Amino acid sequence: MSKTYYNSDDLRKFGKITEWSEELGEKFFDYYGKVFEEGALTAREKSLIALAVSHVVKCPYCIDAYTKDGLQKGITKEEMMEAVHVGAAIESGATLVHGVQMMNKYEKLSM
Amino acid sequence: MIKESLHKRESSLSYPEKQLEYLANGIFKNGELPTFKSKIEASNQYPLRTKKLETLQLNLGYMCNQVCEHCHVDAGPDRKEIMTKETMAYCLEVIKKSGVHTLDLTGGAPEMNPNFRWFVEEASKLGIKDFIVRSNLTIVKANKKYHDLPLFFKEHNIHVVSSMPHWTKGKTDKQRGDGVFDKSIQVLQELNGVGYGMPNNELRLDLVYNPSGAFLPGNQSAMETEFKKSLLAEFNIQFHNLLAITNLPISRFLDYLIVSDNYEDYMYTLVEAFNPAAVQGVMCTNTLSVSWDGWLYDCDFNQMLELKVNGKTKHIKDFDNEQYADREIVISQHCYGCTAGAGSSCQGSVSQ
DSSP: OOOOSOOGGGGGGGGGHHHHSHHHHHHHHHHHHHHTSSSSSOHHHHHHHHHHHHHHTTOHHHHHHHHHHHHHTTOOHHHHHHHHHHHHHHHHHHHHTHHHHHHHHHHHHOO | OOOSOTTTTTOGGGSHHHHHHHHHSGGGTSSSSOOHHHHHHHTTOOSOBOOSOOEEEEEOBSBOSOOOTTOSSOOBTTOOOBOOHHHHHHHHHHHHHHOOSEEEEESSOGGGSTTHHHHHHHHHTTTOSEEEEEEOSTHHHHSGGGTTHHHHHHHTTOEEEEEOOOSSHHHHHHHHOTTHHHHHHHHHHHHHHTTTTOTTOSSOEEEEEOOSSSSOOOOHHHHHHHHHHHHHHHHOOOOSOEEEOOOOSSHHHHHHHHHTTOHHHHHHHHHHTBOHHHHTTOGGGTEEEEOTTSBEESSHHHHHTTOBOSSSOOBGGGOOHHHHTTOBOOOOGGGGGGSBTTOOBTTBOOOO
16 A cells, blocks of 8 residues: 555544643643533534534544544534535635735736 | 345354454454453453343344344344243243333334233233333334334333434435335324323333444434424424434444444544443443343343353343342443443433
8 A cells, every 4th residue: 555644543643642742732632622512602513613624724634533523413414514615615715805915916016 | 225134144243253253353352452341440340240130121023124224133024033922921020020110122123023012011010110112113104003003102101212313314214224214203293192202291202313324422412402403393293312322333233334444443432432430330230131032131232242141040031130139241342332432321321
């Protein structure tokens, strides 16, 4: 099998980052765990946000993790795909809104 | 969609010893993951022992009108194993002398046992506090002779526990077969119609959620809220509680995990989600499971793996209250399914 930078089994080893920097690793995982608890937003809503962000930051580990998390929370595939579109819309919007900068510059440079 | 049991297909995984071999080898043999025994040893809970016997769970047979993909019983229309009236009579004797307060009838489709109604009538006379029938719902529509089951259940104050993997048609039919969702909805409406599942009504109707794939069930109460909201809004259906049950890696679900290349990931998920606090609440600590042919097991899952109870006598006809007390429970790697997250039993989550 050809070597790749990403290996799906590495997701299981995520916790090992703590071994090389215990304090920072533990603080990160404590924070991470706290973020995903039920709060002003439900754990379900947070899972969908995480799924959308996973796609925007193009993290294959996160996509695997939050697809599974969504299934565990009873989130439907339609809800998951809509969340991905929200991420995609923001990402493409972020590109397109720079079109205004291009337009401004164009106008400024043109007689 | 599968149409036949592993047994009928003569799959090697239809043999309990092959399943146990699979669960003992690979990632558990090479030390990648700890065995269930070593895991509970680490939290000083080995050996796991029984407490007071409270529930008798009877498997009335493997025959079923459905062939669900995840079925740990490997049930289906092609299975002919059925509990006889003679074995049922032994069970009635045990109910009388053991003082169990919960009787839990399962299968297959327990209603397909030709002596099902006779047994329910006889057992009802014994004053069982919680008399459960695990119904797949569609059985009510499978044949004219089953159409009056909702009224029969009501007459005997049966606590109906029904499988419902999701509130959407697609997910339900994928796991349980085409058309199952629509029929289940109709039967739930009929049960509501005779009073089952209604607020403040004593006719109890609970639904069982088990994941339709290689993942764990989510938080039971959050899932219950979602189920209640959706079933009420879309189908005007009400029920009492949702029981979230984890799929155990045995029989057809094990076959699915292996074929779909999810086995290792699923076992990692179960082991990582191991909750020491769930161990003491697992159902095998207060339940005795009786197979269609009268053998005794610590739970329905051990029954399917043919891991009989410890002790001199192992058959319902030789049941002995004393021998049952404080018995060591037979365990293997499949037990991780009952201790993951909030824990899982036939009564749903076992801890918070």
